[in-house]
Amino acid sequence: MSGSSSGSSSSATPYLQVAPLALIMIAMVGIPLATVVLLSFWESDGILIYPTYNLQNYIDVLTSPVTLSLFLKTLKFASITLIFTAVIGFTCSYFLVFHVRNLRWQIALFLLCTIPFWTSNIIRMVSWIPFLGREGLFNTLLIEAGIISQPLDVLLFSDFSVILTYIHLYTLFMIVPIFNSMAKINPNLIEAARDAGASSFQILRYIIIPLSKTGLALGTIFVVTLVMGDFFAVRVMSGGQSASVVSAMKNEIDQLYYPQASAMAVLLVIVVLIMVSAVLRIVDIRSELAR
Amino acid sequence: MNKKKTAKSHAGAAGITRRNVLKGGAAVAGAAVGSGVIGMPVIWAQNIKDITLNQVGPSYSVISDITEKASADLGFKVVAQTAETVALMAKTVSQPQTVDIADFEFWGLQKAWRSGNLQPIEIAKIKNWSKMTPIMRDGKNFDGSDASRQGTLPFKVLHTDSMDSKEFAAEATDYATVMPTIYNADTLGLRSDLIGREITSWAELFNPEFQGKTALVNIPSIGIMDAAMALESRGDLKYGDKGNMTREEIDKTVEALIELKKAGQFRAFWSTFDESVNLMAAGEVVIQSMWSPAVTAVKSRGIDCVYQGMTEGYRGWGLGMGLMRHLEGIKLEAAYEYLNWYLSGWQGAFIARQGYYSSVPETAKANLTENERGYWYEGKPATEDILDPYGNTMDKAGNSRDGGSFEDRIGNIACWNTVMDEDRYMIQRWNEFVSS
Numbered sequence: 073m074s075g076s077s078s079g080s081s082s083s084a085t086p087y088l089q090v091a092p093l094a095l096i097m098i099a100m101v102g103i104p105l106a107t108v109v110l111l112s113f114w115e116s117d118g119i120l121i122y123p124t125y126n127l128q129n130y131i132d133v134l135t136s137p138v139t140l141s142l143f144l145k146t147l148k149f150a151s152i153t154l155i156f157t158a159v160i161g162f163t164c165s166y167f168l169v170f171h172v173r174n175l176r177w178q179i180a181l182f183l184l185c186t187i188p189f190w191t192s193n194i195i196r197m198v199s200w201i202p203f204l205g206r207e208g209l210f211n212t213l214l215i216e217a218g219i220i221s222q223p224l225d226v227l228l229f230s231d232f233s234v235i236l237t238y239i240h241l242y243t244l245f246m247i248v249p250i251f252n253s254m255a256k257i258n259p260n261l262i263e264a265a266r267d268a269g270a271s272s273f274q275i276l277r278y279i280i281i282p283l284s285k286t287g288l289a290l291g292t293i294f295v296v297t298l299v300m301g302d303f304f305a306v307r308v309m310s311g312g313q314s315a316s317v318v319s320a321m322k323n324e325i326d327q328l329y330y331p332q333a334s335a336m337a338v339l340l341v342i343v344v345l346i347m348v349s350a351v352l353r354i355v356d357i358r359s360e361l362a363r
Numbered sequence: 364m365n366k367k368k369t370a371k372s373h374a375g376a377a378g379i380t381r382r383n384v385l386k387g388g389a390a391v392a393g394a395a396v397g398s399g400v401i402g403m404p405v406i407w408a409q410n411i412k413d414i415t416l417n418q419v420g421p422s423y424s425v426i427s428d429i430t431e432k433a434s435a436d437l438g439f440k441v442v443a444q445t446a447e448t449v450a451l452m453a454k455t456v457s458q459p460q461t462v463d464i465a466d467f468e469f470w471g472l473q474k475a476w477r478s479g480n481l482q483p484i485e486i487a488k489i490k491n492w493s494k495m496t497p498i499m500r501d502g503k504n505f506d507g508s509d510a511s512r513q514g515t516l517p518f519k520v521l522h523t524d525s526m527d528s529k530e531f532a533a534e535a536t537d538y539a540t541v542m543p544t545i546y547n548a549d550t551l552g553l554r555s556d557l558i559g560r561e562i563t564s565w566a567e568l569f570n571p572e573f574q575g576k577t578a579l580v581n582i583p584s585i586g587i588m589d590a591a592m593a594l595e596s597r598g599d600l601k602y603g604d605k606g607n608m609t610r611e612e613i614d615k616t617v618e619a620l621i622e623l624k625k626a627g628q629f630r631a632f633w634s635t636f637d638e639s640v641n642l643m644a645a646g647e648v649v650i651q652s653m654w655s656p657a658v659t660a661v662k663s664r665g666i667d668c669v670y671q672g673m674t675e676g677y678r679g680w681g682l683g684m685g686l687m688r689h690l691e692g693i694k695l696e697a698a699y700e701y702l703n704w705y706l707s708g709w710q711g712a713f714i715a716r717q718g719y720y721s722s723v724p725e726t727a728k729a730n731l732t733e734n735e736r737g738y739w740y741e742g743k744p745a746t747e748d749i750l751d752p753y754g755n756t757m758d759k760a761g762n763s764r765d766g767g768s769f770e771d772r773i774g775n776i777a778c779w780n781t782v783m784d785e786d787r788y789m790i791q792r793w794n795e796f797v798s799s
Contacts (some may be wrong), residue, residue: 118786119456119477145798207646225575229631229647307724311631311642312581313624315798323583323790326449328456328474332787 099358105358112334119328121166129335132144141338143343146316149231150299150305153238153311158297160239160286165287166280169254170262185247188240197237197305204228237309242298253287254280289355293348300344374765383413397483407721413756414697419446419454419756420466422636423656423717424545424682427754429710436658437704438579439697455687464698465685467541470515470538470584470782472683476540479529481685483538488699491706491723492542498680499543505774508518512627514606514779517681540676541683542702543722547712548677548772552643552653556667565592565673568650572625577640581632583793587613588678589652590620592777597673606781611709617792621799632797643668653785658765659757676777681722715739720769742768 112129115122129208133139164185173180188196203209204227226232246264257280265275303318324333422445423560426723430441441464446454448471454462459480473480487493497503502518504510518594522532529794530661531540549690553562556579558573566754568577568589579586599613602608608616623629633639640660640712642648653670661668686707714720716735721727728736737743742763749758758764766772783789 107639118450118782119474122418124641132791136791136795138791138798142798171752201641203647204647205647306579307634308638309649311578312634312638313629313632315794320798323794327583327782327786328449328452329787355489361385 078139083289084315090232107259108241108337111331112338114331116329116331119152120292121331123186129331130339132332133335133339139339142315142317142320145295145314146300148314149238150296152235153242153299154292156235156239157243157246158291160243161250161291162288165248165250167255169257170280185244186249189244193241194304197308198242200233200237200309201228204233214361220348222229229309229313231314233311234306234309237305238299238302241305241359245294246288247297249290249294250284253284257283285355288355289357293353296347298343301330365723407762410693411439412699414694416441416463416694416701417444417460417461417465418442418464418684418701419444419451420682420684421445421447421451421468421721423654424466424714426713432713433701433708436709437697437700437701440581441701441794451475453759459687460689462687463690463694464701465541465545465687466546466682467685468680468682468780469517469520469541470594470680470780472541472685473515473520473653476520476531476580477525477529479527480688481540482541482688482690483487483523483526483528484686486537486539487792488703489539489542489706490703491726494723494725495706496722496773498776499546505522508681511777511779512606513602513604513674514678515776516779517546517683521683528549534640536609539683541685542706543573543681543683544705544710545719545721546679546681546773547719548672548679548766548776549652549654550640550659550670550672550677550766551650552658553669553671554646554649554667555669555671556641557646557649562650562671563674565589565675566597568593569597569623571626571628572652575630576631576647576649578631578633578639578641578648579629579633580652583790584633585678585780586652586781586791587616588778591616592673592675592678594619598672608785608789610785612790613783613785613792617796619795622687624796624799653662659718659751660679663755663757670765672772672775676775677766677772678778678780679773679776680780703722716757717752720773726771738764740769742766742771 111121113125113127115124149298168178169179201208205211206223206225206228208228210227211220214220215223248349261279262275265279270278277324301318303316303322306314306316307319317336319337321333321340324336326331374630418430418441425443425445428445430443433441448468451462451465451467452475455465455467455475456478460480465481468678492500496511497505497507498510499517502510502512502516502521520531521541521543522534522536523530524532524536525538525540525579532538535645542669551562551568553567555562567573568579580588587608588605591600591602591608594600594616595602595605599619600612602612631642633642633651634653636657639651639653639657643652643653643657643661644664645665655670658668658670683691686695686701686702690698700771706721706723708721708723708725708726708730711721711723712730712735715727715731716739718739720740721794728740731739734746735749737757738745738749745758745760746765747760748756749762751757753797
């Protein structure tokens, strides 16, 4: 009897344990998200919102050629940023973990990576503008060195500057999880491989990369969701010449077309969810983290 | 005792409102009685201190220096809270209680009035209404001709039929939707030093000579107007009404813009004041849509920036102050006091030094020095350095204002900032243009 009673209390324990987080998630994520979904079926005339429940907003969004081009553009930004941040993140982490053997140095250099992040996102982003501008530092340098005669316009207010900014802003989100995964790799494993005659490349290919993939996967999720949800960097760094899914949404919100923006938001959530679940399908993060 | 009286007056006000609902015609009489009760000096003096009015509007109009001066003069508190027009529309519609006095751009008002969250202003209670400049009050130009009705001419949205109406009246009535305050005529900003020749037409914005060195404002409803001015003057397109384009006109405009963008005509589309300043000051752009104070800001860095009036005319805009529906009793009376103070001259002079005009030029001019009056309103060369409201030098003695006198500038408005009937479609197409 006492056994069953203790059993029932212990069956309630996990629920009590998750309750605080669950409540916060329901209040801060669940309810707003449900509101957005609800709103996306309603109608608006630019001021008043009518609870009509129809699919018109989705029909508009899905049949508009803008939607496709916006998503393709945003996906392009996300994938290019992902490739660069992954390569840089992996290289940095590799260096920190396998070349810097002294723990104190490791921590010091790791902190060095985070120094730019002590300033605000916006400052870091905007500081590129005077550097890359037509009369900016870099163009002036190139002209004075005689490499070019006309300033390069492509450096600023272009897709180049947007992606550069994304890479700059989000590489740390790659470094941290990869560093974490790599640091967990048992050095004996690498030594054993080397003793067994593996080349450096083989060690990288068959040991380090497979064992770092949790970090890569986590970093990918961070970077992809950050880029997909951005509107500020794309607006400022493209000089307003490029749009992302969210910046188009912002234009609609500004004019009080909330339901239309909501339909777009729901679509974006679905796309991001598909991408994240694809990542999770490739790498089982849960089991890897429990390792 | 006092409390009782206030409570009574509140009840009275509520009664009036109820009566209004019952019978719209009784509104004038009811309101007059109401103000008689509430306006009693004893109550006024003793309760006035506790009143706080929250004025919300764009940063270039709702300025804390102005509200502080008003608070000192009037004995109650006016608090300035800035929100750009789009944010103010959202507040007015979904959180009306957070605003007491809404400082609306007329195009924003055109949308937000329908929400019914603003109450009409009784024109009889605005002392200087009769002194208001005709272009704001009657939609007439200085020579008595009709002002351009392309876009949101303030007069189109200035009047309403009754205290409860959510519609605009076509003709003047006793009820105003808002009280016009400040306005200006916008045009293109130029880097005359980098262009080196005279520019007189909006068409120059799309001149291939300036390829990669032009910018448009990325507020769809305003950007498309600037584009339309340029396209029309190039002879590419002819609009029935630039301020209310048909779908076909929107399509043609956006297609022309996309073509220009693909050809590399634009350097940027700016969204904020400082973006436009930096684009110009850094030489990224030599000709672009711009606000007047942004040109001033570039100039104050010692850079040759001109706010050039064009032969086709200006794009006009204006603001008006609206009273929120929830204001009643003594607070409503205080709001009227504030509105009257606003047109009495101090604010008009303050705003003149930023390059804007007051809806009652007479009182504003009386509060300016002769030199300032000559420079800002009369198009005369400055006899000594011109200072902005904060005492910084804006222009040197001997220079005169770009575009000339008040009448020259405001009398030459070709279209007004607006929101179109096909607004939603236009935003969709604009998004397409920006992402192309």
